[in-house]
Amino acid sequence: MDKSPDAFRTISEVAEQLDLPQHVLRFWETRFSQIKPLKRGGGRRYYRPQDVELIKGIRHMLYDQGYTIKGVQKLLRDNGVQFLVAIGSGDMAAVEAIAQRRQAEAEAEEAAAQRAPAAAARDDDGMLVGQPKVRPGRRFFGLGKAEEDGPVQPGEGRLSRDNRALLQEALFDLLECKRLLDQVR
Numbered sequence: 001m002d003k004s005p006d007a008f009r010t011i012s013e014v015a016e017q018l019d020l021p022q023h024v025l026r027f028w029e030t031r032f033s034q035i036k037p038l039k040r041g042g043g044r045r046y047y048r049p050q051d052v053e054l055i056k057g058i059r060h061m062l063y064d065q066g067y068t069i070k071g072v073q074k075l076l077r078d079n080g081v082q083f084l085v086a087i088g089s090g091d092m093a094a095v096e097a098i099a100q101r102r103q104a105e106a107e108a109e110e111a112a113a114q115r116a117p118a119a120a121a122r123d124d125d126g127m128l129v130g131q132p133k134v135r136p137g138r139r140f141f142g143l144g145k146a147e148e149d150g151p152v153q154p155g156e157g158r159l160s161r162d163n164r165a166l167l168q169e170a171l172f173d174l175l176e177c178k179r180l181l182d183q184v185r
Contacts, residue, residue: 005049006049007049008038008046008047008048009046009047009049009052010044010045010046010047011025011026011037011044011045011047013047014047014051014052014055017052018052018055018056018059020055020059025055028055028058031069031073032054032058032072032073032076034054034076034081035051035054035055035058036051037051050085052088053085053088053089054081054084054085054088055088056087056088056089057083057084057085057086057087057088057089058072058084058088059088060087060088061075061084061087065172065176066176067176067179068179071175071176071179072084074179074182075175078102079098079102080098082094082098083095083098086098092164092165092168093164095168095171096164096167096168099171
C-alpha cells in the first residue's frame with residue numbers, strides 16, 4: 001500500500017526514492033542545517049515531505065548542475081530554503097517568483113545605497129556603492145516591448161514555458177559563474 005503524499009518517510013524510503021545511499025543523506029544532514037528529519041527512538045529518522053523536496057533540490061544542484069556543497073550552502077543562504085524546494089519540486093513559477101523578489105530587494109537596496117553617502121564603499125558584487133548597475137531590458141528576455149517602447153499591455157510580459165526554461169538555465173549558469181568568481185576572490 002502506497003503512502004499518502006503528506007506522510008513522513010523513513011531514510012530508506014527517501015534514499016530509494018532519490019536514488020541516494022543512506023549515508024549520503026546522513027552526511028548532508030551535517031552539511032545542510034536546513035535538513036532536519038524528526039528522530040524517534042533509537043535515532044530512527046522520519047523525513048517530512050518538505051524535507052524530501054529540499055533534498056531533491058540539493059541533489060539536483062550537486063549532481064545535475066555540478067555545484068559544490070559550499071556552492072549549494074551559499075545558494076541556500078542567498079535565496080532561502082524555498083528556492084531549493086521549488087527547484088526540487090520542479091516548480092519553475094516559484095523559482096521565477098523568488099528570483100523576481102530577490103531582484104526587487106536588490107533594487108531597493110541599490111536605491112537606499114544611492115541615497116546614502118558613498119564613501120568609496122563596495123557592495124556584495126564589488127561595485128562601488130551608488131554606481132548604477134546595468135541590467136538587461138525586457139527584449140533581452142523575450143518579454144516583448146522594452147520600457148522605452150511604451151507601457152506593456154496586460155498579458156504581454158508573460159514568459160512562455162520554453163523562455164522560462166531558458167531563463168532558468170541562464171540563471172543556473174550565472175549562479176555557477178558567480179560561485180567560481182567567489183572562489184577566486
